[in-house]
Amino acid sequence: xxxxxxxxxxxxxxxxxxxxxxxxxxxxxxxxxxxxxxxxxxxxxxxxxxxxxxxxxxxxxxxxxxxxxxxxxxxxxxxxxxxxxxxxxxxxxxxxxxxxxxxxxxxxxxxxxxxxxxxxxxxxxxxxxxxxxxxxxxxxxxxxxxxxxxxxxxxxxxxxxxxxxxxxxxxxxxxxxxxxxxxx
Amino acid sequence: xxxxxxxxxxxxxxxxxxxxxxxxxxxxxxxxxxxxxxxxxxxxxxxxxxxxxxxxxxxxxxxxxxxxxxxxxxxxxxxxxxxxxxxxxxxxxxxxxxxxxxxxxxxxxxxxxxxxxxxxxxxxxxxxxxxxxxxxxxxxxxxxxxxxxxxxxxxxxxxxxxxxxxxxxxxxxxxxxxxxxxxxxxxxxxxxxxxxxxxxxxxxxxxxxxxxxxxxxxxxxxxxxxxxxxxxxxxxxxxxxxxxxxxxxxxxxxxxxxxxxxxxxxxxxxxxxxxxxxxxxxxxxxxxxxxxxxxxxxxxx
Numbered sequence: 001x002x003x004x005x006x007x008x009x010x011x012x013x014x015x016x017x018x019x020x021x022x023x024x025x026x027x028x029x030x031x032x033x034x035x036x037x038x039x040x041x042x043x044x045x046x047x048x049x050x051x052x053x054x055x056x057x058x059x060x061x062x063x064x065x066x067x068x069x070x071x072x073x074x075x076x077x078x079x080x081x082x083x084x085x086x087x088x089x090x091x092x093x094x095x096x097x098x099x100x101x102x103x104x105x106x107x108x109x110x111x112x113x114x115x116x117x118x119x120x121x122x123x124x125x126x127x128x129x130x131x132x133x134x135x136x137x138x139x140x141x142x143x144x145x146x147x148x149x150x151x152x153x154x155x156x157x158x159x160x161x162x163x164x165x166x167x168x169x170x171x172x173x174x175x176x177x178x179x180x181x182x183x184x
Numbered sequence: 185x186x187x188x189x190x191x192x193x194x195x196x197x198x199x200x201x202x203x204x205x206x207x208x209x210x211x212x213x214x215x216x217x218x219x220x221x222x223x224x225x226x227x228x229x230x231x232x233x234x235x236x237x238x239x240x241x242x243x244x245x246x247x248x249x250x251x252x253x254x255x256x257x258x259x260x261x262x263x264x265x266x267x268x269x270x271x272x273x274x275x276x277x278x279x280x281x282x283x284x285x286x287x288x289x290x291x292x293x294x295x296x297x298x299x300x301x302x303x304x305x306x307x308x309x310x311x312x313x314x315x316x317x318x319x320x321x322x323x324x325x326x327x328x329x330x331x332x333x334x335x336x337x338x339x340x341x342x343x344x345x346x347x348x349x350x351x352x353x354x355x356x357x358x359x360x361x362x363x364x365x366x367x368x369x370x371x372x373x374x375x376x377x378x379x380x381x382x383x384x385x386x387x388x389x390x391x392x393x394x395x396x397x398x399x400x401x402x403x404x405x406x407x408x409x410x411x412x413x414x415x416x417x418x419x420x421x422x423x424x425x426x427x428x429x430x431x432x433x434x435x436x437x438x439x440x441x442x443x444x445x446x447x448x449x450x451x452x453x454x455x456x457x458x459x460x461x462x463x464x465x466x467x468x469x470x471x472x473x474x475x476x477x478x479x480x481x482x483x484x485x
Contacts, residue, residue: 044250044320047323048329048446074209086239092220092223103207103211106210146394147327
């Protein structure tokens, strides 16, 4: 009797026999990774000026654009609140901006149901170009030429780094769909 | 990727209502954000407890990271030392820089001594540090410049205390948690420190510009006496910071003062010292007067 190849019943997400997806991993990982992104102030990088991109927000964008429907429409409320606790922004700015972003993407998706990565990047860039100046204005730091000059490098860095974040999210998405739960 | 099919509701009444409810909840979330934002802009101290608690939860990880930062730095420096003498050079340069700042501070002290010789019976005493802490992290993408240190209420830290590094003033404590505190860095646009030129009594205010530099504004307008390279130290006005802590060095001259470079770059700072409020009774008296600002930094006449 011929035997099957040992990898025959496996795919990139693990064994197809006796294993299934874990709901905790599949639904928890997006939330967890966005919250980790919001924790960048605890990185051992101490910046005299705002230079790092808003990683939590970019993670949210990447997850939302990669997997529509995975994050509920109200996800901006808890995730924004968590981001506010650490970002240094006045409490509520993340809640507002995260919620508005999710609603905006939802409306955009009705207009463009099928999208390519380039359109995703364009969307993310447009949202970041609005998000960073608005966040700077409502941070209470005052809006002037100096503040504007500070934002521009951060903005360019954020837009350029978005594909990297999207790539990380795509890898996390594969991890998310691993079949890890044993069916007995 | 295409949106999932369950959002194309068709004539399914229940699905339509579900989708509508999603929009309503998200809209309410945004409104809730507006409400929170209004409260926190009008009364910034409202959510202190919440943030301090969150900072306490995350601080152990940050502390480990901070230890790793210095650890890895010395590790790589050791390796680099074998390959190039440049790292040694960099270290010496750093030492020279500190020595130069010390020299300016000593000069300021000498000045201060001469000025105060006449004032008899005035005892400043030694400032005993309240706590020694690590600078764990700082806000990275927000316009506000707020740092986190690894000492809180349990170490006796209270809001308003100056935070000082070996190279100069870093900021002052804004909120305290049990084991960590938030520090308003000097470069934050809300930060204002009374300073004077180390060599004479040209007094000014150092305001943060959120881009890593400070804006010096002279108190006595007239002919601007500042020259690039002048070192500014705290003047002690307002009672919050003790005099003669190095703050900044003037870089370019403006109409009413100068743009100054921060002396204690927080990025290069690891261990900081939390000092007591210099003139606590005076600051508290100011803070309790309803007419004065809560910051207690009213310029003296």
